[in-house]
Amino acid sequence: MSAIGLYVPGTGPLYRAPAWAKLLGLLAAGVALLAAADHRIALGALAASLLAYPVVGLAPARAWGVLRVLWPFLLAIALFQVLFGEWETAVRLCAQLAALVLLANVVTLTTRVREMLDLFERVARPLRHVGVAPDRVALVLALTIRSIPMVADAWRTSQEAYRARGLSGRPHLLVVPVIVQLLRMADATGEALVARGIDDDTRA
Amino acid sequence: MLRLQGVSHSYDDRAVLRDVTLDLAEHRIGVIGANGSGKSTLARTLNGLVVPDEGRVTLGEWDTRRHAKHIRRRVGFVFSDAANQIIMPTVAEDVEIGLRSLRLGREETARRVDAFLVRYGLDGHRDHPGHLLSGGQKQLLALASVLATEPEVLVCDEPTTLLDLRNTRMVHRTLDGLDQQVVLFTHDLDLLDGFDRVLVMDEGRVAFDGAPAEAVAHYLRLMDGADREAGA
Numbered sequence: 001m002s003a004i005g006l007y008v009p010g011t012g013p014l015y016r017a018p019a020w021a022k023l024l025g026l027l028a029a030g031v032a033l034l035a036a037a038d039h040r041i042a043l044g045a046l047a048a049s050l051l052a053y054p055v056v057g058l059a060p061a062r063a064w065g066v067l068r069v070l071w072p073f074l075l076a077i078a079l080f081q082v083l084f085g086e087w088e089t090a091v092r093l094c095a096q097l098a099a100l101v102l103l104a105n106v107v108t109l110t111t112r113v114r115e116m117l118d119l120f121e122r123v124a125r126p127l128r129h130v131g132v133a134p135d136r137v138a139l140v141l142a143l144t145i146r147s148i149p150m151v152a153d154a155w156r157t158s159q160e161a162y163r164a165r166g167l168s169g170r171p172h173l174l175v176v177p178v179i180v181q182l183l184r185m186a187d188a189t190g191e192a193l194v195a196r197g198i199d200d201d202t203r204a
Numbered sequence: 205m206l207r208l209q210g211v212s213h214s215y216d217d218r219a220v221l222r223d224v225t226l227d228l229a230e231h232r233i234g235v236i237g238a239n240g241s242g243k244s245t246l247a248r249t250l251n252g253l254v255v256p257d258e259g260r261v262t263l264g265e266w267d268t269r270r271h272a273k274h275i276r277r278r279v280g281f282v283f284s285d286a287a288n289q290i291i292m293p294t295v296a297e298d299v300e301i302g303l304r305s306l307r308l309g310r311e312e313t314a315r316r317v318d319a320f321l322v323r324y325g326l327d328g329h330r331d332h333p334g335h336l337l338s339g340g341q342k343q344l345l346a347l348a349s350v351l352a353t354e355p356e357v358l359v360c361d362e363p364t365t366l367l368d369l370r371n372t373r374m375v376h377r378t379l380d381g382l383d384q385q386v387v388l389f390t391h392d393l394d395l396l397d398g399f400d401r402v403l404v405m406d407e408g409r410v411a412f413d414g415a416p417a418e419a420v421a422h423y424l425r426l427m428d429g430a431d432r433e434a435g436a
Contacts, residue, residue: 006293006294006333007293007294007331008331009331009332112294112297112331113292113293113294113297114296114297114300135304142291142292142293142297142301143291145293146290146291146292146293146335149333149335149336150335153335185288188283188285188288188289189288189291191253191283191288192283192288192289192291193291194253194276195251195253195276195281195283195289196276196280196281196289196291196301196302196349196350196353197273197276197277197302197305197353198291198301198302198304198305
């Protein structure tokens with residue numbers, strides 16, 4: 001399963017908070033962190049975002065899962081900043097990025113996609129005047145979230161097939177089969193959308 | 205009633221349906237045939253997923269060429285790989301997304317989602333990711349999501365292909381209990397017990413159309429003939 005999660009059932013106060021409030025809070029945290037531009041504040045925010053998991057009733061392993069996905073990026077940023085900048089900047093950028101991704105994940109884990117879609121539909125409603133369909137925007141968002149585990153599954157399946165044939169190393173060889181699988185999945189999902197009347201386009 | 209009149213279809217130069225004419229009026233209709241016989245394309249013509257190159261597919265006054273949207277609301281479709289049919293991240297949301305186009309209102313939508321989750325034994329999984337369900341549960345979710353829109357006809361394209369015996373039986377029982385007309389495309393001949401009518405497809409044509417026992421016998425003869433040809 002993907003570390004960047006989907007909704008996890010729960011009953012804490014954050015679950016009861018409306019989606020708009022959580023997203024507004026996330027935005028405020030991001031702006032404040034960037035405006036403060038201080039490595040000590042960034043480290044404090046990272047500690048707070050880690051603490052947020054058990055506080056809202058989520059397993060700390062979920063936070064660890066996020067960091068496990070993020071660490072190559074954090075390492076690259078840190079190395080670059082230490083070599084060409086200052087270590088304080090390296091610490092600040094890494095802590096800011098990790099804190100915000102962890103907080104964003106808390107929002108995702110505690111908010112039903114349905115609530116997110118309703119919110120996005122409301123926010124995107126004025127775009128109707130320029131020809132944008134808000135429900136399409138919301139559907140694309142939902143499909144994006146849904147596709148995270150699909151990509152992970154496609155990668156795992158290809159990896160297993162590769163190993164089953166006694167091959168190892170050269171992970172770049174998995175790219176083509178994974179892309180082929182994802183294209184097939186995308187085609188099948190498109191067909192399902194049409195079959196269920198969710199997409200009005202007609203396939204010939 | 206679903207009606208096909210002179211339906212032909214090709215993919216590039218390969219003809220997959222050849223002049224198929226059918227009235228599908230019976231409550232339970234099965235369609236069997238070898239791989240490549242045109243079953244899946246025929247299934248897809250029934251709710252407008254495939255619009256035939258020639259001929260017409262109609263449901264009452266609606267034609268799939270011009271009224272595909274209306275027909276899809278009346279003809280539900282279940283695929284063999286339920287995983288690809290699950291669109292939304294969680295089980296309840298997946299049932300709910302299909303109801304949005306019906307504009308039932310928030311309360312009625314929620315009531316119907318709850319009712320179908322309970323009916324198909326998925327209530328305990330309502331907030332779980334659909335892709336983490338077992339194969340049988342995924343197929344039940346696919347069925348629940350389609351049936352929640354209350355179609356008149358349900359077209360199932362090999363719904364048990366990826367399932368074990370227990371889950372196959374579960375899907376069989378579910379289909380058996382439906383009030384809707386069911387058109388079942390399958391390789392599983394056991395599923396056809398009690399059906400009113402079975403069609404055998406061969407090379408894009410309806411090679412046999414009749415009672416299940418005779419249709420299965422005809423299909424087995426066809427396969428025996430194909431075996432002999434391959435061995436010759």
